[in-house]
Amino acid sequence: MFLVIFGLAVTFAFFFYLKWENSSYVRTIDLIPGPPKLPLFGNALSIPLDTHGWLQKVSVEWPKKYDHFYRGWFGFKGYIDISCPLLVEEILSSQKFIDKGSDYDMLMPWLGEGLLTASGNKWRKRRRLLTPAFHFQILDNFFDTFNKSANILCQQLGASQSDDSLIGKEIDVFPYLKRCTLDIICEAAMGIQVNAQQQDSEYLYAVQRFSTVLFEYFVSIWSLLPRWMYFMTKKGKEYQKYLKIIHDFTSKVIRDRKKEMELEEAAKESKDEQEAARESEFEPRKRRAFLDLMLIAAKEVNLTDTDIRNEVDTFMFEGHDTTACAAVWFLYCMATHPDRQELVRKELDDVFGDSQRPCTIEDATKLKYLECCIKETLRLYPSVPHIKRLNTEDFVLSNGYKIPAGASYSIHIYALHRNDQLFPDPLAFNPERFQLDQSAGRHAFAFVPFSAGPRNCIGQRFAMYEEKVIFSTLLRRFRFTYDTAKHGPALPCADMLLKPHHEMPLKITPLVRD
Numbered sequence: 001m002f003l004v005i006f007g008l009a010v011t012f013a014f015f016f017y018l019k020w021e022n023s024s025y026v027r028t029i030d031l032i033p034g035p036p037k038l039p040l041f042g043n044a045l046s047i048p049l050d051t052h053g054w055l056q057k058v059s060v061e062w063p064k065k066y067d068h069f070y071r072g073w074f075g076f077k078g079y080i081d082i083s084c085p086l087l088v089e090e091i092l093s094s095q096k097f098i099d100k101g102s103d104y105d106m107l108m109p110w111l112g113e114g115l116l117t118a119s120g121n122k123w124r125k126r127r128r129l130l131t132p133a134f135h136f137q138i139l140d141n142f143f144d145t146f147n148k149s150a151n152i153l154c155q156q157l158g159a160s161q162s163d164d165s166l167i168g169k170e171i172d173v174f175p176y177l178k179r180c181t182l183d184i185i186c187e188a189a190m191g192i193q194v195n196a197q198q199q200d201s202e203y204l205y206a207v208q209r210f211s212t213v214l215f216e217y218f219v220s221i222w223s224l225l226p227r228w229m230y231f232m233t234k235k236g237k238e239y240q241k242y243l244k245i246i247h248d249f250t251s252k253v254i255r256d257r258k259k260e261m262e263l264e265e266a267a268k269e270s271k272d273e274q275e276a277a278r279e280s281e282f283e284p285r286k287r288r289a290f291l292d293l294m295l296i297a298a299k300e301v302n303l304t305d306t307d308i309r310n311e312v313d314t315f316m317f318e319g320h321d322t323t324a325c326a327a328v329w330f331l332y333c334m335a336t337h338p339d340r341q342e343l344v345r346k347e348l349d350d351v352f353g354d355s356q357r358p359c360t361i362e363d364a365t366k367l368k369y370l371e372c373c374i375k376e377t378l379r380l381y382p383s384v385p386h387i388k389r390l391n392t393e394d395f396v397l398s399n400g401y402k403i404p405a406g407a408s409y410s411i412h413i414y415a416l417h418r419n420d421q422l423f424p425d426p427l428a429f430n431p432e433r434f435q436l437d438q439s440a441g442r443h444a445f446a447f448v449p450f451s452a453g454p455r456n457c458i459g460q461r462f463a464m465y466e467e468k469v470i471f472s473t474l475l476r477r478f479r480f481t482y483d484t485a486k487h488g489p490a491l492p493c494a495d496m497l498l499k500p501h502h503e504m505p506l507k508i509t510p511l512v513r514d
């Protein structure tokens with residue numbers, strides 16, 4: 001009896017598989033060039049499990065082999081990988097392709113339907129609501145915060161150099177940078193001071209561990225099974241523990257800001273009207289922190305506490321981890337290219353002389369070579385290595401291939417930026433390629449670290465200024481070096497963001513001015 005049932009089950013599964021294999025969905029995707037697939041597994045067995053190996057396979061080897069347009073199968077899940085600028089432009093610049101792929105579902109328990117993950121009209125309304133909080137006309141309001149946090153970062157790194165046990169030793173700079181960018185996003189966007197640089201942050205550790213656990217879950221067999229089964233495992237319990245720490249932290253940020261706003265309102269009401277009018281006449285136009293906008297909007301439009309928390313989680317994650325990744329790779333590129341580091345320092349000397357005064361928006365605009373170095377870093381090490389889209393209808397690309405409804409496709413920023421037809425000698429760190437004479441004529445969608453089109457990064461100008469302030473402060477005080485002979489080249493690995501595979505040990509030498 002058992003054998004009969006087993007035989008029927010196998011026959012049924014076999015027919016189901018044949019039917020699936022011959023469906024128009026599978027046949028359409030299989031018309032796209034790609035690595036040979038195995039029954040049931042697709043290409044899953046050719047993809048290394050470690051995050052660096054994974055990146056090499058899907059972002060370097062296959063894009064090169066299939067001319068920057070290929071398909072792959074992860075079991076029954078098909079995906080199309082795009083890294084040629086014409087197709088990247090076609091997708092990113094269109095209003096039709098704004099919905100994210102099912103891969104973002106893994107972020108849902110954390111970010112809910114925040115700006116990054118929301119679709120359709122919900123996304124449009126949120127984007128309209130939040131855009132003023134990062135408008136370029138109010139960006140100079142953030143400079144005090146950038147400078148203050150950059151100075152604390154210098155003190156922390158400097159203190160490590162006056163600690164006898166650490167003098168002349170290498171320091172893993174990544175945790176310092178994460179704490180600094182967390183302080184900045186909390187104060188600039190949330191109007192709240194968390195002092196992550198001065199005290200241990202449980203939130204930061206939880207974000208770090210949660211990102212790793214989430215990525216491991218996503219590329220494992222567990223992601224194909226009901227989630228309650230995963231939650232019974234040790235890793236599943238870790239997932240829930242860190243998620244709770246993250247949500248508790250962001251809920252506290254919201255509660256604290258609400259309380260502060262109530263106090264500010266009460267203080268305003270207690271001032272007599274004439275005094276208030278006099279003050280507002282002399283006060284510069286103040287920006288509204290992003291969180292304040294949300295809290296005010298909550299009263300006018302229908303925003304629940306969960307909606308607000310989803311946005312806060314989105315901005316906390318997008319606003320600090322992305323910039324910290326960009327910063328750690330920038331320091332690595334500087335440390336491994338001392339000649340370029342000196343050129344940046346020369347530009348800093350031209351703008352600041354030997355002063356350690358704060359960097360203003362006017363200074364930042366003058367730092368053109370620094371900007372080239374930041375861009376070249378983002379080319380080689382884009383914080384967000386790939387982004388995904390999903391369509392509910394079939395569509396045909398300009399290269400004639402059809403993407404069937406429901407298939408996930410990704411824009412592979414990492415592979416695009418290392419495409420040797422766009423960037424000759426693509427692995428070389430060469431900031432000069434972003435100088436005007438060398439970048440003229442390059443395809444507008446060859447370099448998209450902040451994505452592009454309607455769904456681009458809302459915080460890109462904020463991030464560029466933030467980086468300029470941090471680096472101009474750091475490089476006026478310290479020289480950075482990396483011991484390649486000892487550590488080998490630093491390897492990137494991608495979970496959701498592009499991070500160093502291991503630590504980033506840099507030697508930091510305080511500069512002595514004559």
Ligand code: HEM
Pocket residue numbers: 115116117127189314315318319320322323326382383384387388448449450451454455456457458459460462463
């Ligand atoms: C170097 C730093 C940064 C990089 C490289 C970066 C990159 C990106 C990229 C590639 C996307 C598109 C993601 C996708 O389509 O899946 C994105 C979206 C987004 N970024 Fe950034 N980002 C950075 C900093 C920031 C900062 C500082 C903030 C907040 C102040 C921010 C907030 C966001 C948000 C909210 C979205 C979603 C926008 C939408 O879908 O409408 N990012 N970012």
